[in-house]
Amino acid sequence: MKHTHPLPGDIGLTQISGVTGRLIRFGQWINGDGFANYEHAFLVLPDDRLLEAEPGGARIRPLSQYAGADVLYVCPxxxxxxxxxxxxxxxxxxxxVPYSFLDYAAIATHRFHLPVPGLRRYIAATGHMICSQLVDQCYQDAGVHLFADGRWPGYVTPMALYELLAR
Known part of the structure; x- marks a missing residue:
């Protein structure tokens, strides 16, 4: 479900510009999610705050940092x-929680059914999460399972969230 006024628990989807955005788009394309306009996901918190994964570790920040940005707010x-x-x-x-671009490679490895022993365990054990994994994990911890397609926990990209909740 899409809407314009975010509530706590909503997921924000937005673009990332520059090289980082292009790398994430490429990672999503490898994973079958295409080249679309959403490379970043964050979780809306009470008191006009948000939680987002970043290369320096997940942080709580003011929601106002996305004022004026093209953000799509979604929720189940x-x-x-x-x-x-x-x-x-x-x-x-x-x-x-640390961020890891390597998770895109691990997600792609799983998507292409490459026989990598211990891949699922590796993803779970690293403690690293990309933005969409972080959002999905918060939902799972609260007993809300976004995906019912049998995917492994952690195998979520921003575009997978878009495809599930905004289409």
Whole structure:
């Protein structure tokens, strides 16, 4: 479900410019998500704040940092206030979690069914998360499973969130 006024627990999807944005677009393309306009996902928190994964580690920042940016806010239909609260509570546990571009390569390895023993365990054990993995994990921790397609936990790109929630 798409909307314009974000609520706590909503997911923000936006673009990243420059080389970083192009690298993420390429990573998403390798993973079958195409070259679309959403390379970044973040989680809206109470008090006009957000949680986002960044190369220096996940941080809570003011939502106003995206004022004027082209942000699409989405959430699953029927998300309750209790679920929103649980998602936001889960988010606070992930401050400082490192970011890893290597997760795009691991997601692609899984997508192409390359036989890499221990790949699933590796992704879970590194403790690193890209932005969309972080958002998905906060939802899972609150008992809200976004994807019912059998994908491994952590195999989520920003465009996968767009395809699921905004189309």
């Amino acid at each position: 239909k029927g998300l309750t206030e209790q679920q929103r609260s649980g998602i936001c509570k889960a988010a606070t546990r992930y401050v400082g």
